[in-house]
Amino acid sequence: MEEIDRLIEKSLEGEKLATARLISMVERGDERASYILRKVYPHSGKAYYIGVTGPPGAGKSTLVDRLVKLFCVNDYSVGVIGVDPCSPFTGGALLGDRVRMNIKHKEWDVFFRSMSAGRVMGGLAKTTKEASRILDASGRKIIIIETVGVGQSELDIAQATDTVLVVLVPESGDSVQVMKAGLMEIADVFVVNKADRPGAENIALSIQGMLDRSLRKREWKPPIFLTSASLNKGLDQLYDGVWSHYRHLHHDCRLETRRKAQLKNELRQLIEAQFSEVIWRNIINNSKLEELVEDVWEQKIDPQTIARKIVREQLRDTFENNTVG
Ligand SMILES: Nc1nc2c(ncn2[C@@H]2O[C@H](COP(=O)(O)OP(=O)(O)OP(=O)(O)O)[C@@H](O)[C@H]2O)c(=O)[nH]1
Ligand SMILES: [Mg+2]
Structure with missing residues (x-):
């Protein structure tokens, strides 16, 4: 068994030290964070x-x-x-x-x-x-x-x-x-x-x-x-x-209603975060934004149109290259 799985198992059994270590990993954005969260979620x-x-x-x-x-x-x-x-x-x-x-x-x-x-x-x-x-x-x-x-x-x-x-x-x-x-x-x-x-x-x-x-x-x-x-x-x-x-x-299912409303918000935020990560990944890497500013400045194109174009291109590239994580 992998070390991380052992840690998760111990935490699920209630061991404090293992729990503390998992929380630390999530806190510092460790690469195993999403794995941990996926494994513990069904138990929460x-x-x-x-x-x-x-x-x-x-x-x-x-x-x-x-x-x-x-x-x-x-x-x-x-x-x-x-x-x-x-x-x-x-x-x-x-x-x-x-x-x-x-x-x-x-x-x-x-x-x-x-x-x-x-x-x-x-x-x-x-x-x-x-x-x-x-x-x-x-x-x-x-x-x-x-x-x-x-x-x-x-x-x-x-x-x-x-x-x-x-x-x-x-x-x-x-x-x-x-x-x-x-x-x-x-x-x-x-x-x-x-x-x-x-x-x-x-x-x-x-x-x-x-x-x-x-x-x-x-x-x-x-x-x-x-x-x-x-x-x-x-x-x-x-x-x-x-x-x-x-x-x-x-x-009257009030707890369920409250928690579902919270989940809806959480999902919205997570989707937005992932979405903007996908959108910005290439643009930032290519420092493309400056070029676009020049185009807009010279009135070759208006801001609305360029924004739409960028999103469309970026999403197409992402799905064609299958780079969605
Ligand atoms: N007189 C009085 N003092 C209190 C009472 N409860 C807490 N204190 C004092 O208020 C001070 C602040 O208490 P904390 O419990 O640290 O307050 P807190 O709201 O957690 O503070 P932060 O986390 O820094 O925002 C401490 O000196 C406590 O002893 C109370 O019921 N009466
Ligand atoms: Mg306090």
């Missing part, structure tokens, strides 16, 4: 995916840490992926998180992994999804993905998980800001953390007000929990709240 899809997002420093990691413990106490195997959308230079904090969590959970069988933009080849969202599938196939029943809610990352987390926890703090400011961040739309469960500080009730009320005023018809009304992760307060209620969303998803 059994885990419950939970996303945790919110502003920097809201207490997400502390909260995840507490939730992990509750899942472990209840005999669930857990995998955690911490996503750092920032550059490798600011990635130090996350590594700190991971180490801290690892120490706390020495007694539990938890798989922790951090992903940072600086290390990952081929897109953080894509790699996070791939890594979580490997974890899923390795038998982790609960997969938690933590990401800082800045910009695109919170939308990505909604694309990759079954239940999204949006963590806010009393300082999160007025509700308008919450809405601007796009967090309102993706939240399945709201958490007002650091409830030991003043203003927690107020922010909970303004979230509630916004939910009530929201025009969108919702099958699920996102509950709001007040927690104090560092003081271990409100965690049991939150834990139950997460499971109630899980139960909601298991009625």
